[in-house]
Amino acid sequence: THRPTGLELDSLDPEQAAAVRAPRGPVCVLAGAGTGKTRTITHRIAHLVSAGHVKADQVLAVTFTARAAGELRNRLRALGLGGEATQVQARTFHAAALRQLKYFWPQIVGDVPWRLIDGKFPIVAQAANRAGLSSATDSVRDLLSEIEWAKASLIAPEDYPAAVAKQRRETPYDALRVAEVYAGYEKLKATPDGLLLDFDDLLLHTAAALEDYPAVADEFRGRYRSFVVDEYQDVTPLQQRVLDAWLGERDDLTVVGDANQTIYSFTGATPGYLLDFSRRFPDATVIRLERDYRSTPQVVSLANRVIGVARGRIAGTRLQLIGQRPDGPEPVFAEYDDAPAEAAAVAKSIQRLIDAGTPAAEIAVLYRINAQSESYEQALTERGIPYQVRGGEGFFQRAEVRQAVSALHKAASRDDLPGAARSGAALVTLVRAVLAPLGLTNEEPAGAQARERWASLVALVTLTEELVAHDDKLDLPGLLRELAARTEARHPPTVQGVTLASLHAAKGLEWDAVFLVGVADGTLPIAHVLADDGSVADEAKLEEERRLLYVGVTRAREYLQLSWALARGEGKRRTRRRSRFLNGLVPDDSPASRIAAPVPESAKGIRPTCRVCAKPLIGTYATMLGRCRRCPAELDAELLAALREWRAEKAEALRVREFVVFTDTTLT
Numbered sequence: 001t002h003r004p005t006g007l008e009l010d011s012l013d014p015e016q017a018a019a020v021r022a023p024r025g026p027v028c029v030l031a032g033a034g035t036g037k038t039r040t041i042t043h044r045i046a047h048l049v050s051a052g053h054v055k056a057d058q059v060l061a062v063t064f065t066a067r068a069a070g071e072l073r074n075r076l077r078a079l080g081l082g083g084e085a086t087q088v089q090a091r092t093f094h095a096a097a098l099r100q101l102k103y104f105w106p107q108i109v110g111d112v113p114w115r116l117i118d119g120k121f122p123i124v125a126q127a128a129n130r131a132g133l134s135s136a137t138d139s140v141r142d143l144l145s146e147i148e149w150a151k152a153s154l155i156a157p158e159d160y161p162a163a164v165a166k167q168r169r170e171t172p173y174d175a176l177r178v179a180e181v182y183a184g185y186e187k188l189k190a191t192p193d194g195l196l197l198d199f200d201d202l203l204l205h206t207a208a209a210l211e212d213y214p215a216v217a218d219e220f221r222g223r224y225r226s227f228v229v230d231e232y233q234d235v236t237p238l239q240q241r242v243l244d245a246w247l248g249e250r251d252d253l254t255v256v257g258d259a260n261q262t263i264y265s266f267t268g269a270t271p272g273y274l275l276d277f278s279r280r281f282p283d284a285t286v287i288r289l290e291r292d293y294r295s296t297p298q299v300v301s302l303a304n305r306v307i308g309v310a311r312g313r314i315a316g317t318r319l320q321l322i323g324q325r326p327d328g329p330e331p332v333f334a335e336y337d338d339a340p341a342e343a344a345a346v347a348k349s350i351q352r353l354i355d356a357g358t359p360a361a362e363i364a365v366l367y368r369i370n371a372q373s374e375s376y377e378q379a380l381t382e383r384g385i386p387y388q389v390r391g392g393e394g395f396f397q398r399a400e401v402r403q404a405v406s407a408l409h410k411a412a413s414r415d416d417l418p419g420a421a422r423s424g425a426a427l428v429t430l431v432r433a434v435l436a437p438l439g440l441t442n443e444e445p446a447g448a449q450a451r452e453r454w455a456s457l458v459a460l461v462t463l464t465e466e467l468v469a470h471d472d473k474l475d476l477p478g479l480l481r482e483l484a485a486r487t488e489a490r491h492p493p494t495v496q497g498v499t500l501a502s503l504h505a506a507k508g509l510e511w512d513a514v515f516l517v518g519v520a521d522g523t524l525p526i527a528h529v530l531a532d533d534g535s536v537a538d539e540a541k542l543e544e545e546r547r548l549l550y551v552g553v554t555r556a557r558e559y560l561q562l563s564w565a566l567a568r569g570e571g572k573r574r575t576r577r578r579s580r581f582l583n584g585l586v587p588d589d590s591p592a593s594r595i596a597a598p599v600p601e602s603a604k605g606i607r608p609t610c611r612v613c614a615k616p617l618i619g620t621y622a623t624m625l626g627r628c629r630r631c632p633a634e635l636d637a638e639l640l641a642a643l644r645e646w647r648a649e650k651a652e653a654l655r656v657r658e659f660v661v662f663t664d665t666t667l668t
């Protein structure tokens, strides 16, 4: 009658089992990526519940994203907890706080109405305006991020200037002005119709309710008895305060985390609480895991080397991972002439993996900034490979891109320019001019939000340059048709597709095959942590960039490729080089460190021509829509196949150097 379930402890190694079986009380699992931390906490919850130590609905498990919370619930369900699994509260900090606040509000504030702000932007814009600052989108967004950081770090407006001075933090304006906007924002939220609360207020009020109202605290603490936090290295001081308020004098808290995966410092997250856990709870059960169950020894070895450079910098974490899985292929390092060639080659490799039986859903392309998704959406679309962009919209759905496209439409309808002035290189100039007021500055702007927006606009200009390189007669209406075709041809989101995600959005997840793209200096590490001469401008931020690479590498179960491009666009100067993080990992005498001669035109093959107008076909447009762009002719299947073939060959010719570096797996 014994029915084995996933709960069997023999599916855990001795250290994992010790964490699962530890008596109720403080437990801390400090371990690297892929060692089974998330798995351990789900087993621990299941164990505590099934052994009767605690009821399912008395467990509150918190994570940092709704998706991670959902995944935790799924894993619990898979463990055979069945109906009970759904009673475990697995939520984000905010969702848990929102629920509690709804319940406790009448007891603490009486009948003062409140509601959650659906957009903070207009309020911050108003506050900026009152402080005499620009209410332009970018500056408001950056003020907003700054306010969020301050609140998450428990810094009040009056303490803000001193705090940023102490931390030598880059601020969008003079700190006193930011503080003024912050204070103004807080005041504006108290409206005559009630209080407006933002997400951070939810946490602040929840903590305050428990701290200041014993009756509320008693009721809450009677209800929830056991607390679990995944990815604890990401906790902010504000979230920690809520956690402390939940706990009160109790200590039934299980945390798991990896200080080497701290990649959210810019939001106020700090690994300090994780690393200090055993000081705070001297009788805590502290467990270190070092067996890596996710990745092949080859991937594990690379991960060790990536983070090994930082060895000793983060105290208290054991850094070596020991691979448990059978051997797999060596990670591939690939260098391409330019970014479009990189995207085309990655799409081709993905096609090969899919053809060989890897499901598309088991493949991911990971990049540093969202604007990088454009070339990969394009390259996958051309091959008809389904994909979804995780944690963000597709390129053409992004607000700034839609805004830019509509500005281009307006410019086209104004028609004040003679037609010829607008084609070829002049078109690029025109596009730059139209996008300038939307934030396309020459220099990369300061502030994370402004940079993101800027990068999208730069990607649009790059796309224009590329189209012009293929067709120097391209004019503005032609460009708009190209953009429309691209928007249309893009796949609808699909859950079975290849995942395109930023490194930040990839944390905690895993895929059979991972392509880390744009591993170039100035992208990873990102440009603003470097000074103009390439030296390090901000050491702490540089280390966070290195951790991002570590997070990326450790997402791969089997196949891993790291690639970069020497030039931004086709025919552009090769000003870029591979990421400094690969120094010592990729030997300097490897082909990648040599500058290759440009690919000769002849190697690129002969571009097929339209059967009707006899002009060379414009690749992307024609392959996607099956039509010639210069005349209305439809392409027949044979011509379409020839065109696809030519494009693939060209991509092949442009793939300059792809090589493997044998990782010494005996080191792991």
Ligand code: ATP
Binding pocket: 011, 012, 013, 016, 031, 032, 033, 034, 035, 036, 037, 038, 039, 040, 258, 261, 292, 293, 294, 507, 508, 509, 510, 554
């Ligand atoms: P990350 O730091 O990236 O969040 P993690 O430490 O949370 O990683 P998990 O996601 O829990 O790691 O586990 C990584 C993979 O290893 C999962 O596929 C999991 O099922 C598997 N795994 C973990 N422990 C074991 C084990 N004892 N036996 C077999 N597989 C395991």
Ligand code: MG
Binding pocket: 037, 038, 039, 230, 508
């Ligand atoms: Mg995890």
